[in-house]
Amino acid sequence: MPPEFARAAWLVARKDLAIEFRTKSAFYSALVFSLLAIVVFYFAWDPTAVASVDLAPGVLWVIFIFSGLLGLNRSFGMELADRALDALLVAPVPREAIFAGKALANLLFVMGVQLLVVPAVFLVYNLAFGVELLVVLGLALVAAIGLVAVGTLFSAMVSNTRLAELLLPMLALPFFVPIVLAAAQTSSRVIAGRPVAESLPWLQMLVAFDIVFVSACTLAFPYTLED
Amino acid sequence: MHWLSVVAGAAVVATFVRAMFFTPLEAMQGAAQKIFYVHAPAAWVAFMAFGLVAVASALYLWLKDERLDRFAESSAEAGVVFTTVVMITGPIWGRPVWGTWWTWDARLTLTLILWFIYLGYLVLRGVIEDRAMQARFCAVLGILGAMLIPFIHLSVYLFRTLHPRPIVMKPEAPSLPNEMLVTLLLAFGTFTLLYVAFLRARYAIATQRDRLAAEGR
Numbered sequence: 001m002p003p004e005f006a007r008a009a010w011l012v013a014r015k016d017l018a019i020e021f022r023t024k025s026a027f028y029s030a031l032v033f034s035l036l037a038i039v040v041f042y043f044a045w046d047p048t049a050v051a052s053v054d055l056a057p058g059v060l061w062v063i064f065i066f067s068g069l070l071g072l073n074r075s076f077g078m079e080l081a082d083r084a085l086d087a088l089l090v091a092p093v094p095r096e097a098i099f100a101g102k103a104l105a106n107l108l109f110v111m112g113v114q115l116l117v118v119p120a121v122f123l124v125y126n127l128a129f130g131v132e133l134l135v136v137l138g139l140a141l142v143a144a145i146g147l148v149a150v151g152t153l154f155s156a157m158v159s160n161t162r163l164a165e166l167l168l169p170m171l172a173l174p175f176f177v178p179i180v181l182a183a184a185q186t187s188s189r190v191i192a193g194r195p196v197a198e199s200l201p202w203l204q205m206l207v208a209f210d211i212v213f214v215s216a217c218t219l220a221f222p223y224t225l226e227d
Numbered sequence: 228m229h230w231l232s233v234v235a236g237a238a239v240v241a242t243f244v245r246a247m248f249f250t251p252l253e254a255m256q257g258a259a260q261k262i263f264y265v266h267a268p269a270a271w272v273a274f275m276a277f278g279l280v281a282v283a284s285a286l287y288l289w290l291k292d293e294r295l296d297r298f299a300e301s302s303a304e305a306g307v308v309f310t311t312v313v314m315i316t317g318p319i320w321g322r323p324v325w326g327t328w329w330t331w332d333a334r335l336t337l338t339l340i341l342w343f344i345y346l347g348y349l350v351l352r353g354v355i356e357d358r359a360m361q362a363r364f365c366a367v368l369g370i371l372g373a374m375l376i377p378f379i380h381l382s383v384y385l386f387r388t389l390h391p392r393p394i395v396m397k398p399e400a401p402s403l404p405n406e407m408l409v410t411l412l413l414a415f416g417t418f419t420l421l422y423v424a425f426l427r428a429r430y431a432i433a434t435q436r437d438r439l440a441a442e443g444r
Contacts, residue, residue: 157364161354171347178382220367
């Protein structure tokens with residue numbers, strides 16, 4: 001990656017994060033939403049009937065997906081105010097760099113939420129705080145890369161339609177199916193104390209997904225902008 | 228009505244007459260197996276239609292020819308129609324033969340998700356008013372959707388093999404008796420013809436809509 005590209009991307013990411021952390025409203029909303037979801041799931045699935053080791057991975061990844069969508073929705077939504085996107089587009093940087101910056105900001109947003117939510121799930125479901133927690137957080141990072149790549153692109157596409165909040169999940173969720181499957185399968189094995197090597201095919205698929213969709217979405221992004 | 232639609236409609240009716248009255252009953256499944264002659268060809272056409280959407284989408288982004296976009300639009304809509312036929316006939320067939328309406332078999336799951344992708348594609352088309360933007364966005368989604376298919380296939384395959392499920396009983400095409408094979412091949416041909424007729428009709432609508440919009444300005 002050429003240094004100017006990385007610098008431009010980092011600038012865009014920093015701008016988004018600065019806007020976010022001035023008010024922190026979206027971050028807190030996503031966080032509180034996730035914690036509420038943990039509570040709701042706890043009572044929706046009877047923990048006396050199903051072992052918490054079996055419940056936790058499902059809870060983890062459902063929350064991961066939906067809190068991620070919350071963050072992704074505003075990624076381009078906030079550029080609509082005062083047509084800020086136009087100003088961003090006249091900046092003398094490659095459009096791929098704008099995409100990379102937007103995606104990076106979303107990645108940090110999603111991971112920031114996960115850093116607090118994953119331990120909370122471990123806490124509430126009485127899972128062992130050990131190396132499993134670190135493995136699940138690492139898994140969340142690998143899963144989040146593919147998630148934000150696809151999600152950022154779709155956020156750009158739907159942001160100026162009248163159905164944005166509804167359309168983003170509709171378009172993105174089919175793409176999240178392989179991510180959730182791989183992450184849930186791997187983490188349920190890890191939490192059950194089985195070796196990571198057992199989930200190797202899933203991890204390989206997850207990494208392949210990241211590589212393919214980060215490249216494809218970066219290349220596709222310029223087509224989602226007005227000329 | 229265009230002659231192509233008439234021919235395609237008549238051919239499909241003829242295929243069903245042959246399937247119902249001039250093709251032997253399957254020994255194990257009896258009359259339930261007749262739905263095979265709708266289900267399998269519809270699935271074939273649906274997959275072909277979505278494949279063509281991806282090809283037309285990629286070519287559109289390269290050549291920026293509106294006709295390619297209209298083709299993708301028409302093919303996606305026809306594909307969704309045929310996938311819907313697959314999703315309706317599948318459970319109807321599955322219930323008497325497998326004993327269940329639905330099973331998370333790899334091919335079923337793949338078809339279901341494919342259906343969702345292109346339903347989203349059609350909704351996206353509906354909500355973007357700017358014609359050029361609509362074409363570009365849908366082309367991007369058409370390509371990404373095709374790129375997703377191997378991942379879905381791989382993940383549902385991994386999912387299934389790691390959790391063994393009852394072996395799915397399915398008639399294998401090569402082991403079909405001759406009369407059935409002829410009916411099946413006929414159904415594949417006539418369904419493809421029906422797809423072409425749908426495509427032509429839908430494409431004509433898209434052309435006229437775009438012409439009207441251009442004149443209206």
